Amino acid sequence: MRNLKRLILAVALIVAAPAAFAEDFKVGDITVSQPWSRATPAGAEVAAGFMTITNGGATPDRLVAASSDVAPMVQIHQMSMQNGVMEMKEVEGGLESPAGGSVKLEPKSYHIMLMHLMHPLKEGDRFKIELTFEKAGKVTVDVAVGGIGATKAPGA
Amino acid sequence: MSEQDQPRPPLSRRRALRGLAAAAVIAVGAGGSLRFLWPRAQGTNVTIGGPFRLKSPDGGVVDSAQLTGRPYGVFFGFTHCPEVCPTTLSDLAQAFAAIPDLPADFRVYFISVDPERDTPDVLKEYTSNFDPRIIGLWASPEELPQIAREFAVYYEKVPTSDGDYTMNHTAVVFLMDRNNRFRAAINYNESLDSYVKKIRDLIADE
Numbered sequence: 001m002r003n004l005k006r007l008i009l010a011v012a013l014i015v016a017a018p019a020a021f022a023e024d025f026k027v028g029d030i031t032v033s034q035p036w037s038r039a040t041p042a043g044a045e046v047a048a049g050f051m052t053i054t055n056g057g058a059t060p061d062r063l064v065a066a067s068s069d070v071a072p073m074v075q076i077h078q079m080s081m082q083n084g085v086m087e088m089k090e091v092e093g094g095l096e097s098p099a100g101g102s103v104k105l106e107p108k109s110y111h112i113m114l115m116h117l118m119h120p121l122k123e124g125d126r127f128k129i130e131l132t133f134e135k136a137g138k139v140t141v142d143v144a145v146g147g148i149g150a151t152k153a154p155g156a
Numbered sequence: 157m158s159e160q161d162q163p164r165p166p167l168s169r170r171r172a173l174r175g176l177a178a179a180a181v182i183a184v185g186a187g188g189s190l191r192f193l194w195p196r197a198q199g200t201n202v203t204i205g206g207p208f209r210l211k212s213p214d215g216g217v218v219d220s221a222q223l224t225g226r227p228y229g230v231f232f233g234f235t236h237c238p239e240v241c242p243t244t245l246s247d248l249a250q251a252f253a254a255i256p257d258l259p260a261d262f263r264v265y266f267i268s269v270d271p272e273r274d275t276p277d278v279l280k281e282y283t284s285n286f287d288p289r290i291i292g293l294w295a296s297p298e299e300l301p302q303i304a305r306e307f308a309v310y311y312e313k314v315p316t317s318d319g320d321y322t323m324n325h326t327a328v329v330f331l332m333d334r335n336n337r338f339r340a341a342i343n344y345n346e347s348l349d350s351y352v353k354k355i356r357d358l359i360a361d362e
Contacts, residue, residue: 027193041235041242043281048238073318079239081344085310086240086327090317107239108345115320149246149287 004128006017009154015019023144023153028136029057030097035143036153037114039123046123047071049112049129049143050105055097064094065132070121071114073140074129093132107151123154203228203337204330206306210267210293216267218293220336227315228263228340230330232309234270235282240327240344241266242285248329249287249353258289259359265293269311269325271300291316331358 021142023034037052047070055061066074071097095110097103105111112129125145132138146154158227209219229248245266252258268274271294274282279292295303304311311325329342331354339352339361355362 003264007227037243038169038239041245041282041285043278044235045275045286046238073320075316077238077322081240081327084326084341084343085324086237087324088314103164112237113238113322114314115307127281147246149243149250151243 006117020056025139025141027133027139028061029055030057030132030133030139032139032141033110034153034156035129035141036146036150036156037121037127037143038150039145039148040117040121041121041148044120045115045117047114047117048107049114050107051112051141051143052102052104053095053097054102055099058099059135060099061097061136062063062094062134063097063131064134066112066116067132068112068127068129070119070127073115075113075115076110077113079108093100098135115118123147140147163328170307170328175295192273202308203342205332205336206303207293207294209338210265210278210295210299211305213276213283213292213294218291223332224336225334226259226261226263227334227361228332229267229355229358230265230267230307231328232267232304232307232311232325233270233318233327234268235274235278236322244327244329244344245283245286245290247348247351248290248350251287251355252287252289254352255355255359258355259279260289262289262355262359264290266290267293267295267303269300269309270323271295271297311344331355333358333361 025032026144031054033052033054035049037049039049040047053063063076066076068072077088077090077096079088091110091146095103123145128140129143131139138146144154200254207220209235212218231244248264268279277293283290283292307330309326311323313321314323314324326345330338331340331342333339339358342351342354
């Protein structure tokens with residue numbers, strides 16, 4: 001009977017674990033949560049990747065590069081709105097991930113800019129982005145694609 | 157957080173126009189190296205919009221003179237735009253769907269500020285993702301400064317580290333009444349309800 005209970009518990013953990021942790025990716029002190037993107041209109045050659053980067057360490061780190069097999073050119077950009085004007089710029093020297101804090105890549109702010117897309121991104125797709133942090137090193141994250149006008153991660 | 161993030165009370169038209177006029181800076185040349193301010197505002201009498209004749213992707217021409225009697229919208233953007241353009245066009249399409257009595261001939265014209273990359277064919281494919289009432293219009297590199305000035309639209313090329321470029325641009329939907337006069341602006345990330353209300357008001361306006 002005790003063995004049966006253990007078995008049930010073990011099965012429950014196996015089933016529950018992927019659901020609870022599927023969206024988190026770790027390397028060193030860095031945790032990347034809930035990476036997502038949006039479906040792209042046919043004819044579009046760019047897409048944006050969003051995620052939350054948390055640095056659990058005592059020293060700041062930096063996201064210095066990103067790459068992906070869906071786009072040959074990937075950069076870290078910041079978007080802002082001023083007086084109705086949308087402004088975009090590349091983040092010089094990488095995006096700081098403060099010690100013990102989080103930085104959000106989200107609409108109207110920082111994003112991973114995927115340029116010259118090899119193919120349109122479709123809602124429900126998943127693709128990978130490799131992130132390089134100055135101290136923590138490289139981590140590959142699995143990006144979930146939401147709808148064209150999505151404002152948050154699919155299922156969030 | 158900018159004020160655009162907040163649900164905002166209807167701005168007085170004058171205040172809205174002043175904000176647009178403040179953004180009326182035109183950039184010229186590769187890399188946006190040369191800029192000049194266009195003194196559009198004279199006192200508070202700011203005019204948004206003006207006559208245009210631009211190529212539509214089906215091979216025809218859209219002439220603003222022929223739009224008299226029909227309200228319409230204008231939005232400037234570019235297809236290499238990761239966020240604000242697809243989101244705005246997607247929001248417009250959702251707003252159209254929420255207005256069952258929206259006339260079939262209502263149009264929002266998507267004018268590219270990146271005419272070199274956004275050829276008429278590219279524009280046609282791009283706008284086809286949203287709603288048949290959203291039509292891409294191609295202003296040639298020679299025509300673009302003029303229409304941008306008329307709508308007090310700012311645009312500029314921003315070179316990226318690998319020799320490519322992206323663009324900064326005014327991201328406002330201009331709603332024009334049946335007399336080709338500016339009636340209201342929709343700012344980025346206004347709620348869908350706000351899109352619907354402004355478009356309803358526009359088409360109800362005599």
